Amino acid sequence: MLSLTSERRTPWHAIAAGPKMLVLLAATLGAFWIEGVGPILGFAATVAALYMPGGLVFARAGARMLAPVVPFVVVILAWHWWTGALAQGVVIVLRMVALIALANLVTMTTRLQDMLDRVDAALALLRLPQAWRRRLALAVALVIRFTPVLVQKGAALSQSWRARSRRRPGWRLVLPFALVAIDDAERVAEALRARSGEL
Structure with a gap:
């Protein structure tokens, strides 16, 4: 459960975690400057093309990870169609799906420990105590890892x-979803304590 890294090797697996996370950050910031259906469609197509070196099996795995986003896509498009701003809704949806797919690609091709090390190195610039840095880095890495897992559940x-x-x-799923999240958190905490003695 701690790893969502794909076992199918791609050229992206060989790239260090740091550059990939920086590209993800830059792409996320840059995507919000892209306007118009044509340019954002080109951005989404570029992200989709990044899955192709891994083959169809890898691409299908990435597509399956986007399945939980479909209800949000439907709601956003329906709302913008109702308000007469469908083109704007398409831009928002394409931007959202493309960025989630890009984040999933980083997750699928990067080990958790590598991400943890990169975040820890970035936090070192703040001159925080090492124990604090490791905990913050672990928290960031776990959020990145478990967000798609919780969405799928x-x-x-x-x-x-x-x-x-x-x-x-509706609201009836709030309690079972919270229990699932708590159960996962307890299992992860037990695994971390067993492996490192922390937490």
């Missing part, structure tokens, strides 16, 4: 509800 809970009831789940 939330989608699975929603699908399970729909399979058993015609009513919309």
Whole structure:
């Protein structure tokens, strides 16, 4: 559970974590300056092309990780269609999906420990005590790792509800989702204590 790194090797696996995280940061900042359906579509196509060196299996795995985003895409497009600003909605959706896909690509091709080391090195510039840096770096790395995991589990809970009831789940999934998150947090904490004695 601590690793979402793909076992299928790609050229991106050989690139160090630092450059990949910097590119992700720069792309995230730059994407918000891209306006117009054409340019943002080109950006999304470029991100999609980055999956191709890993083959169709790797690309499909990346596409599956985007499945939980579909409900948000539908809501955003429906709202902007209703308000008569569909083009703006398409830009927002393409930007969101492209950036999530790019973050997933970094996650799929980078070991957790490598990300942890890079974040720790960046925090060293703040001259914080080493113990604090390691904890902050671990927190950042775990957020990056577990965000897609929790999104997938939330989608699975929603699908399970729909399979058993015609009513919309809404707030009823808050408690089971919270319990899933707490259970995962406890398991991770136990694994970290067993491996490093920390936490």
